[in-house]
Amino acid sequence: MAEHRRSPQVTAVPGHRGLGRRRFLGYLVAAPTLAVAVVATDPPRADAAIPTLPEPEELFDLGDMQNLAAAPTSGLITVEMRQDGTAFFAVPRAEVGQGMTTAVAMMVSEELDLPLDKVTVGLADARPELLMNQLTGGSNSMRSMYVPVRTAAAIARQRLVETAAARWGVPAAELTTRDGAVLGPGGRTAGYGSLAAAAASASTVAVAASLKDPAGFTVLGTPHNRIDALDIVTGRKQFAMDMSVPGAKPTMVARPPTINGTVVAVHNLAAVQAMPGITDVVAIDHGVAIRGDTFGQCIDAIQAVDVTWGPGTVDGESDDTVEAKLRAAALPMTVPPLLVNTVDAEFTFAFASNSPLEPDCAIADVRADRAEIWASLKVPIVAQEAIAAQLGLPVSAVTVHVVQGGGSFGRHLFHDAAAEAAEISRKMGKPVKLSWSRTDNFRQGRTHPMCVSRVRANYALGNVISYEQRHTGVQTDFGHGLGEMITATAAHLPVAGNLGFAETIFELTQSSPYNFGVTTQLLNEIPLRFNTGSMRNIYSPNVVCAQELVVDQLAARMHKDPVAFRRSFLKDRRVLAVLDRAAQAGEWGAAMPAGTAQGIAVHSEYQAAIAVLVEIDCRPQTVNRPISDGVTGPRVTKALIVVDPGFAINPTGLEAQMIGGLEDGIALALTSSLHMKAGIPLEGSWDDYFYTRQWNVPTDVRVIIMPSTGDSPSGAGELGVAPSLAAVACAYARATGSLPTRFPINHGTLGFTPLPLEPSTPQSPTDGLDDTF
Amino acid sequence: MPTHTFILNGQQVSVDAEDTVRLLWVLRDLLGVTGPKYGCALDVCKACTCHINGKAFNPCSVPVSDIKPTDEITTIEGLPATVGTALHPMQRAWLDHDVAQCGYCQPGQIMAAVAKVRQARAAGHEITDADIDELRNICRCGTYSRIREAIKAGAQQM
Numbered sequence: 001m002a003e004h005r006r007s008p009q010v011t012a013v014p015g016h017r018g019l020g021r022r023r024f025l026g027y028l029v030a031a032p033t034l035a036v037a038v039v040a041t042d043p044p045r046a047d048a049a050i051p052t053l054p055e056p057e058e059l060f061d062l063g064d065m066q067n068l069a070a071a072p073t074s075g076l077i078t079v080e081m082r083q084d085g086t087a088f089f090a091v092p093r094a095e096v097g098q099g100m101t102t103a104v105a106m107m108v109s110e111e112l113d114l115p116l117d118k119v120t121v122g123l124a125d126a127r128p129e130l131l132m133n134q135l136t137g138g139s140n141s142m143r144s145m146y147v148p149v150r151t152a153a154a155i156a157r158q159r160l161v162e163t164a165a166a167r168w169g170v171p172a173a174e175l176t177t178r179d180g181a182v183l184g185p186g187g188r189t190a191g192y193g194s195l196a197a198a199a200a201s202a203s204t205v206a207v208a209a210s211l212k213d214p215a216g217f218t219v220l221g222t223p224h225n226r227i228d229a230l231d232i233v234t235g236r237k238q239f240a241m242d243m244s245v246p247g248a249k250p251t252m253v254a255r256p257p258t259i260n261g262t263v264v265a266v267h268n269l270a271a272v273q274a275m276p277g278i279t280d281v282v283a284i285d286h287g288v289a290i291r292g293d294t295f296g297q298c299i300d301a302i303q304a305v306d307v308t309w310g311p312g313t314v315d316g317e318s319d320d321t322v323e324a325k326l327r328a329a330a331l332p333m334t335v336p337p338l339l340v341n342t343v344d345a346e347f348t349f350a351f352a353s354n355s356p357l358e359p360d361c362a363i364a365d366v367r368a369d370r371a372e373i374w375a376s377l378k379v380p381i382v383a384q385e386a387i388a389a390q391l392g393l394p395v396s397a398v399t400v401h402v403v404q405g406g407g408s409f410g411r412h413l414f415h416d417a418a419a420e421a422a423e424i425s426r427k428m429g430k431p432v433k434l435s436w437s438r439t440d441n442f443r444q445g446r447t448h449p450m451c452v453s454r455v456r457a458n459y460a461l462g463n464v465i466s467y468e469q470r471h472t473g474v475q476t477d478f479g480h481g482l483g484e485m486i487t488a489t490a491a492h493l494p495v496a497g498n499l500g501f502a503e504t505i506f507e508l509t510q511s512s513p514y515n516f517g518v519t520t521q522l523l524n525e526i527p528l529r530f531n532t533g534s535m536r537n538i539y540s541p542n543v544v545c546a547q548e549l550v551v552d553q554l555a556a557r558m559h560k561d562p563v564a565f566r567r568s569f570l571k572d573r574r575v576l577a578v579l580d581r582a583a584q585a586g587e588w589g590a591a592m593p594a595g596t597a598q599g600i601a602v603h604s605e606y607q608a609a610i611a612v613l614v615e616i617d618c619r620p621q622t623v624n625r626p627i628s629d630g631v632t633g634p635r636v637t638k639a640l641i642v643v644d645p646g647f648a649i650n651p652t653g654l655e656a657q658m659i660g661g662l663e664d665g666i667a668l669a670l671t672s673s674l675h676m677k678a679g680i681p682l683e684g685s686w687d688d689y690f691y692t693r694q695w696n697v698p699t700d701v702r703v704i705i706m707p708s709t710g711d712s713p714s715g716a717g718e719l720g721v722a723p724s725l726a727a728v729a730c731a732y733a734r735a736t737g738s739l740p741t742r743f744p745i746n747h748g749t750l751g752f753t754p755l756p757l758e759p760s761t762p763q764s765p766t767d768g769l770d771d772t773f
Numbered sequence: 774m775p776t777h778t779f780i781l782n783g784q785q786v787s788v789d790a791e792d793t794v795r796l797l798w799v800l801r802d803l804l805g806v807t808g809p810k811y812g813c814a815l816d817v818c819k820a821c822t823c824h825i826n827g828k829a830f831n832p833c834s835v836p837v838s839d840i841k842p843t844d845e846i847t848t849i850e851g852l853p854a855t856v857g858t859a860l861h862p863m864q865r866a867w868l869d870h871d872v873a874q875c876g877y878c879q880p881g882q883i884m885a886a887v888a889k890v891r892q893a894r895a896a897g898h899e900i901t902d903a904d905i906d907e908l909r910n911i912c913r914c915g916t917y918s919r920i921r922e923a924i925k926a927g928a929q930q931m
Contacts, residue, residue, distance in 0.1 A: 097875025097876065228873075234860070238807070296794045296798035297794065355913075358877045404875075406810070435811065438817075661915070663912075687815075694906050695906040695907075766795075768816055769830060771830075
C-alpha cells in the first residue's frame with residue numbers, strides 16, 4: 001500500500017480565480033425557438049495541474065478531479081427560450097434538497113436578465129453521452145455548473161439582442177436588456193418571448209459571449225428563496241411515490257433477518273397472493289416482493305408471508321467483531337513516540353445511516369423490449385447502464401427519469417431501489433411503485449461504515465513536530481464511480497479495486513490545515529460485505545473530529561488556549577480568518593457555568609473555509625431531561641458557523657446548508673448510530689436511530705458568511721458536517737473534563753427496544769387517535 | 774368491500790377500502806391526496822401529520838374504519854381553506870423564512886406547527902421554545918432552526 005508523505009511546508013493556493021472578461025464558447029442549436037448549448041463542464045483551473053502523484057487536497061481536490069474528468073466529453077447542455085417568455089433548462093444533476101435548482105435558476109436569471117420566476121429548471125433524464133457530467137456528489141455541482149450555465153444564458157441574451165437589432169434596424173450596441181425584454185431607442189421594447197422564434201438558429205453554429213462582471217451582479221450573490229418553496233408548503237411538490245404512472249401499483253418487499261440474506265423457500269405464496277388487495281407476490285434475490293392496491297396491504301402481506309431465509313453476507317459480524325478487525329488492520333505509525341511529549345489517541349465511530357426521510361423508492365415499468373424508470377438518482381447514467389445490463393436490454397431501450405428526491409446524504413449515489421424495482425417489474429410483468437419501508441432503510445440500506453481513527457502527535461520546544469493519522473474503516477463502496485460505467489467498473493476491479501478508489505478519494509478530500517511538521521494521513525479499509533456508501537462529507541467528519549480533539553489536547557499540554565493554539569499553527573489565511581471571526585462573534589472564552597463549555601473547530605474542503613463554535617450543556621438536569629421514546633443527553637445550546645465560500649451564489653441557500661450540516665454534526669457527536677448485531681442493525685425506526693430532533697436543537701443558531709474572497713463558488717452541501725461534529729466533540733470534552741473516544745457518545749447504551757427482525761417491516765399502529773393535539 | 778365516508782378538505786368523500794387499511798394509504802393510494810408523506814408508518818416520523826377536527830394526528834396509524842362520517846380530515850392541501858385565504862399564515866411564514874430544503878417533511882411540519890400553536894393558546898399562552906421542543910417531526914435535512922423561527926412568526930399572524 002502506497003504511503004504518501006506530505007511536506008509540512010505546503011501553503012495553500014489563494015482562492016482567487018478571476019474569470020476576467022474572457023469570452024466563453026457555446027453553440028446556437030438548430031431548434032424551433034432559441035436554444036443555446038454549452039459543453040457541460042467548467043474549464044479546468046489554470047492553477048490545477050493534473051497530478052502525477054497524489055497531491056495535497058489544497059492544490060487539487062476531489063472537485064477539481066471531477067471537473068477534469070468531465071473535460072473531454074462532448075455532451076451539451078441546453079438553455080431554451082420559449083415563446084411564453086420563460087427560459088427552460090434541464091440540469092443534469094439531482095435535486096435532493098441542497099438547493100441546486102434554485103442556484104442554477106439564479107445563474108440563468110443573472111446572465112439572461114430574466115426574472116427568476118420566469119426560469120424553469122427541470123432534472124435531465126439519464127444522458128449517457130454526458131459521461132461524468134451527470135454525477136451529483138462531492139459538493140461539486142455549483143463549482144462545475146457555474147461557468148457553463150452562465151455561458152449558455154449569456155449567449156442566449158446576446159442572440160436575443162441581435163435579433164431585436166435586426167428587427168428594428170438599429171445597431172445591437174444601442175440595445176439593452178432588462179426584466180426579460182430587449183430595450184431600444186425611442187422606448188422600443190420587445191419581450192424575449194416575442195423574439196424566441198426569430199432568434200432560433202437554422203443550423204448549429206459556434207458563438208462566443210462574455211460573462212457579466214461580478215461587480216454588476218443583481219441576482220447572483222443576493223439572497224433568494226427556493227424556487228420550489230411554494231410547491232413544498234402547499235404539498236404540490238412531487239416525489240417519486242407521488243407520481244401517477246399507469247398501472248404502477250404499490251409494492252414492498254419482505255426481507256431477510258440479516259443483511260443481504262437470500263430466499264430459500266416461500267411456503268405460502270398462494271395464500272399471500274389471495275390476501276385482500278394483493279395482486280402479485282414473487283421471490284426476488286433478497287426478499288419476497290408484494291404488489292397491491294395500497295402500501296398498507298403490502299405491509300399486511302409482509303406480516304403473513306412465511307419464508308425460509310438463506311444466510312446474508314455479514315451474519316457473524318457485530319459492533320465488537322468489526323471493531324476488532326479494524327484495530328488489527330490499522331496501518332502502523334512511522335514516527336516513534338517522544339515519551340512524555342506525545343499525544344496518542346484512538347477514536348471509534350459507530351456505523352451511521354445515510355437514510356433520508358423519504359424511504360428508498362422507485363417506479364419501474366419493464367416490458368419485453370424496453371424499460372422506463374423513475375427515481376431520485378445522483379448517478380443516473382450508471383443506473384441506466386447497470387439496469388440495462390441486468391435486464392439484458394440495450395442502454396438505449398432503458399429510459400431513466402431523475403425525479404425530485406426527499407433528501408439524499410449519499411444514499412442516492414446508488415440506485416438500489418431502482419434496480420430492485422426493475423427486477424420486480426420484470427418478474428411480475430407489470431409496472432411497480434416500489435417503496436422500501438422505514439425499517440428496510442435502516443436495516444438493509446447503505447451505511448456509513450464503522451471506522452477507527454488513530455492519531456499520534458509529537459511536540460517539543462513549543463512546536464508540534466509530527467502529526468500522524470491512521471484511519472481504518474470497513475470499506476466505503478464507491479461502486480457508483482464518477483458518473484459512468486468506466487469508473488464504476490474500476491471500483492470493482494480486483495487489482496486497484498475499491499480500496500485504490502477509496503484511497504484516491506481520501507487523498508483528494510483530506511488534508512491537515514495545520515503546520516504540524518511531518519504530517520501523514522493514511523487510509524486502510526477492510527472488505528467486509530456490509531452495504532456501505534458515502535455519507536454526507538464522506539471521511540471528513542470522523543477524520544476532522546479526531547484531529548480537532550487532538551489539537552485541543554495538544555493545546556492543553558502546551559498550556560495554550562484552543563483558539564490561540566490554532567492561530568499559531570494554521571496554514572491558510574482563509575481558515576485563520578474564519579477562526580478569528582468565530583472567536584470574536586461567538587465571544588470565545590466567555591465565562592461558562594460548570595458542566596457547560598464552548599468548543600471550536602475549523603475545516604477546509606471544497607475550496608472553502610469554515611469555523612464552528614458551539615456551547616454545550618452537560619449538566620445532569622439537562623442530560624436527564626425526560627422525553628418519551630427519545631434520547632436527550634447533552635444539549636448544544638448555541639452554535640455559530642462562520643463560512644468563507646469563496647463566492648456565495650445564494651446566501652439563503654448557503655446558510656441552510658450550514659444549518660443542516662450542524663444538525664448532522666450534533667447527531668453524529670451525541671446520538672445517532674447503528675448498533676450492528678449478528679449481521680444486521682438493531683435500529684428500525686426514527687425513534688431508534690436518533691437523528692437530531694427539536695428537543696436536541698440549539699435555540700440559538702447563527703451563520704456568518706464572510707465577504708467574497710473570490711469570483712468562484714466553493715462546495716457547500718457537505719461542508720458544515722465535519723467541523724460541527726468536531727466542535728461538539730471538543731465542547732463535550734471541555735465540559736466534562738474527559739476526552740471522548742467513542743462516537744456518538746451515547747452509543748454504549750442502547751436507548752430503545754429493538755423492533756423484531758421478522759416480519760422485516762412491522763405492522764402499523766392503530767391507536768393514532770389517542771395522541772391528537 | 775366496505776364504503777367509508779368522511780369530510781376531506783371540506784368535501785364529503787366516499788371510498789371503498791378494507792376496514793383496517795390505515796387512513797394514510799386511503800388518502801395517498803386510493804384518493805390521490807399526496808401532501809401527507811410516508812416516512813415510517815409507525816407514528817414516529819410524523820411526515821404524514823394531518824388534522825382531524827382541527828387537531829394534529831397521524832393517519833398512518835388510524836384504520837379508516839375509525840373515521841366517522843362527520844369527521845373533518847384536513848391535509849396540507851386543505852389547510853388554506855380553513856382560514857379562507859390562498860395560503861395559511863403558517864405556510865406564508867414557511868415561505869418568508871425559506872424553511873424547506875428537500876421539502877419531504879414540511880407538509881407534516883406545517884400541520885403539526887399549526888396544531889401546536891393552537892394547543893398553546895388553548896392552554897393560555899403563546900408558543901414557546903419549550904412547546905416546540907415537544908414536536909416530534911423528523912427533518913433529516915436539519916431545517917429545525919428555521920422551523921422554530923417560522924412557527925413563532927406564523928403564530929403571530931394566526
